[in-house]
Amino acid sequence: MSDVGGVWVYAEERAGSLRPVSLEILGRARAVADALGTRLVALTFGSEEATARDLARYGSDEVVAVEHPLLGRYDTRLYTDLLEREVRAGDPSVLLLGATRDGQDLAGRLAVRLRTGLTAHVTSLEVDPEKRLVGWVPGFGGGIEAGIVCPTHRPAIVTVRPGVFPMPLPVSMPCEVRWVRPSLDPSQLGSQRVSFEPKGTGVDLTRSEVLVVGGRGTSGDFDRLQKLAHRLGGEVGATRVATDSGWVERDRMIGQTGVVTHPKVAVILGASGAVQFTVGIEKAGFVIAVNRDPDAPIFDSADLGLVGDLGPIVDRLVRQLGEA
Amino acid sequence: MQSVVCLKVVPRPEEVRVDLEKKTLDRSGVRSVINPADLSALEMALALRDKHGGRVTLLSMGPPSFEPYLRVGIAVGADDAVLLSDRAFGGADTLATSYTLSEGVRTIGGVDLVLCGDESSDGGTSQVPQGIAEWLGCSQATYVDRADRTSDGLLRVRRVLEDGTETIEMPFPAVVSVLGGTGEPRFIDYDRWAMAQQATVHVIDAAALGADPKLLGLKGSPTVVAGLREVRKPGRRHEVVTLEPEAAAARVAQELRRLGLVPEKEPSAPT
Numbered sequence: 387m388s389d390v391g392g393v394w395v396y397a398e399e400r401a402g403s404l405r406p407v408s409l410e411i412l413g414r415a416r417a418v419a420d421a422l423g424t425r426l427v428a429l430t431f432g433s434e435e436a437t438a439r440d441l442a443r444y445g446s447d448e449v450v451a452v453e454h455p456l457l458g459r460y461d462t463r464l465y466t467d468l469l470e471r472e473v474r475a476g477d478p479s480v481l482l483l484g485a486t487r488d489g490q491d492l493a494g495r496l497a498v499r500l501r502t503g504l505t506a507h508v509t510s511l512e513v514d515p516e517k518r519l520v521g522w523v524p525g526f527g528g529g530i531e532a533g534i535v536c537p538t539h540r541p542a543i544v545t546v547r548p549g550v551f552p553m554p555l556p557v558s559m560p561c562e563v564r565w566v567r568p569s570l571d572p573s574q575l576g577s578q579r580v581s582f583e584p585k586g587t588g589v590d591l592t593r594s595e596v597l598v599v600g601g602r603g604t605s606g607d608f609d610r611l612q613k614l615a616h617r618l619g620g621e622v623g624a625t626r627v628a629t630d631s632g633w634v635e636r637d638r639m640i641g642q643t644g645v646v647t648h649p650k651v652a653v654i655l656g657a658s659g660a661v662q663f664t665v666g667i668e669k670a671g672f673v674i675a676v677n678r679d680p681d682a683p684i685f686d687s688a689d690l691g692l693v694g695d696l697g698p699i700v701d702r703l704v705r706q707l708g709e710a
Numbered sequence: 711m712q713s714v715v716c717l718k719v720v721p722r723p724e725e726v727r728v729d730l731e732k733k734t735l736d737r738s739g740v741r742s743v744i745n746p747a748d749l750s751a752l753e754m755a756l757a758l759r760d761k762h763g764g765r766v767t768l769l770s771m772g773p774p775s776f777e778p779y780l781r782v783g784i785a786v787g788a789d790d791a792v793l794l795s796d797r798a799f800g801g802a803d804t805l806a807t808s809y810t811l812s813e814g815v816r817t818i819g820g821v822d823l824v825l826c827g828d829e830s831s832d833g834g835t836s837q838v839p840q841g842i843a844e845w846l847g848c849s850q851a852t853y854v855d856r857a858d859r860t861s862d863g864l865l866r867v868r869r870v871l872e873d874g875t876e877t878i879e880m881p882f883p884a885v886v887s888v889l890g891g892t893g894e895p896r897f898i899d900y901d902r903w904a905m906a907q908q909a910t911v912h913v914i915d916a917a918a919l920g921a922d923p924k925l926l927g928l929k930g931s932p933t934v935v936a937g938l939r940e941v942r943k944p945g946r947r948h949e950v951v952t953l954e955p956e957a958a959a960a961r962v963a964q965e966l967r968r969l970g971l972v973p974e975k976e977p978s979a980p981t
């Protein structure tokens with residue numbers, strides 16, 4: 387076992403394809419592995435060969451593909467057992483996972499299994515002069531983030547927020563694929579699935595170039611936002627108040643609990659600009675905000691701010707754009 | 711059904727001030743609340759008790775100042791409360807926190823179900839529930855919005871995922887993390903409020919817990935804060951204007967055109 391263990395990325399498969407966040411992490415992890423002077427390994431669990439082949443195109447030195455029909459669905463117990471086995475055998479120094487719901491479920495369980503440290507929900511990854519991986523986590527109250535290290539335990543487990551790193555382009559670099567085909571039986575599962583109900587939208591705001599975002603100030607009238615988004619070829623996003631109120635689906639929530647987006651333009655309507663929200667639009671190219679309160683903090687996060695009632699402004703905007 | 715609800719007391723985020731010079735958080739004089747998601751966990755536990763009977767015990771790790779909040783939980787409907795409190799527990803990360811809470815669950819004894827919030831609003835790691843489940847070696851389900859016991863004695867939960875909801879079954883004992891915003895927390899009734907003031911909150915220190923001292927608090931925490939820094943804010947233009955709706959809309963439209971998001975108006979044909 388080498389002194390500097392490898393950098394490992396657990397790439398999550400969902401419905402036969404890779405989660406975008408896993409590739410985003412892989413892109414960043416290449417730089418982390420280079421800075422640490424070590425190998426980059428991507429692991430995937432699943433039931434489809436194609437996933438592993440796809441994964442091999444994103445710059446890792448090796449892909450470990452654990453394959454079995456039972457791995458078609460995430461199960462805490464089975465996945466933890468298998469990942470534990472791989473980690474104990476390969477002894478990486480770093481293990482990165484996407485901060486998706488299943489990713490968090492797995493990371494939290496595995497970290498305790500391995501009695502190691504876990505840094506959750508990081509929005510940036512750096513290697514410091516002492517060659518330690520630092521995961522930056524935005525703190526509450528705003529304006530400040532904490533850099534967390536795991537100096538004495540291995541591997542340092544880190545979950546990364548979707549959307550914070552750019553999607554890497556496929557590269558033509560040699561990459562070994564190691565297939566692991568364990569013999570598994572259903573008694574190794576911790577749970578049985580009774581049913582799965584797909585949720586209509588399937589929207590992924592981290593991919594949108596234009597976002598029309600509504601907060602409490604919309605009073606739930608998202609129809610006019612939808613019209614504007616449609617006109618601009620974008621998607622509708624929302625603050626937590628709006629999703630908690632059931633005005634739009636939860637996967638449209640932007641911010642600390644929601645997603646971190648990086649559109650070219652975000653038009654923010656009737657949101658106060660709480661830090662938990664603005665972390666999700668900081669990477670936007672251009673931010674336009676409409677709020678009737680001239681002192682609303684959202685204007686501190688905006689390039690162009692309009693003070694006024696959002697309803698009439700949006701309606702007129704849709705009409706004006708329609709004339710174009 | 712014997713349930714434990716893990717309840718954390720958190721500062722109101724909007725009251726915490728940041729000293730950007732010293733790069734520290736100023737929590738002095740900040741008021742606290744029960745972590746919102748934990749109230750959802752409590753409501754789920756109470757609904758299960760209403761249906762299947764049993765007891766609901768509150769469990770918290772924190773300073774003695776948490777006690778009044780546990781009384782609020784009793785007033786809402788919990789039967790009992792345990793506060794794990796000792797300087798040795800201080801500075802705990804998720805590994806040490808989940809260990810300490812799991813020892814609390816063992817001490818309470820005979821527990822079928824541990825309910826946590828899905829995320830604490832200050833730490834916000836969403837990792838403690840899974841940690842508790844691993845220390846206890848039992849089933850787990852995260853991001854749950856519904857839970858019940860089936861006729862064949864299994865725990866059936868609905869997990870809310872990015873692309874849909876899955877319903878899964880697993881054996882007891884189990885730990886679930888309940889999605890914040892699930893269920894309407896019930897009102898405190900006055901009789902319970904008065905009773906809760908008299909109720910005993912069982913305070914347990916490290917010695918009484920009988921836990922491994924190496925695994926507690928700062929000592930038991932592999933993660934370390936290496937630094938704090940200002941979040942890099944993108945340089946924004948900060949142009950704020952007040953205009954009539956028509957003019958405001960025109961201003962936005964102009965900007966959107968400049969950014970190439972809507973086609974430029976056709977230049978009018980020369981007549």
Ligand SMILES: Cc1cc2nc3c(=O)[nH]c(=O)nc-3n(C[C@H](O)[C@H](O)[C@H](O)COP(=O)(O)OP(=O)(O)OC[C@H]3O[C@@H](n4cnc5c(N)ncnc54)[C@H](O)[C@@H]3O)c2cc1C
Pocket residue numbers: 600601602603604624625626627628639640641642643644645655656657658659660661662663676677678679682694695696697723830831832834
């Ligand atoms: C741990 C934690 C995580 C969180 N995560 C998130 C998250 O991921 N995303 C998120 O969004 N929030 C999150 N929050 C909540 C966040 O703190 C705020 O409460 C929330 O963002 C506020 O939403 P809002 O701006 O829609 O509502 P409000 O704060 O109520 O603001 C409404 C704004 O609309 C304006 N307004 C009202 N009517 C009009 C009108 N007719 N025209 C124009 N303007 C109008 C008002 O002036 C006001 O500024 C989180 C909180 C915590 C504690």
Ligand SMILES: Nc1ncnc2c1ncn2[C@@H]1O[C@H](COP(=O)(O)O)[C@@H](O)[C@H]1O
Pocket residue numbers: 715716717718719745747748751769770771772804807811825826827828829830831833834835836837838839
């Ligand atoms: N100190 C604590 N005392 C009691 N419960 C806690 C504590 N820390 C975390 N929890 C529980 O774990 C959940 C998730 O917390 P976290 O992993 O910090 O986001 C919370 O909603 C609580 O139910």
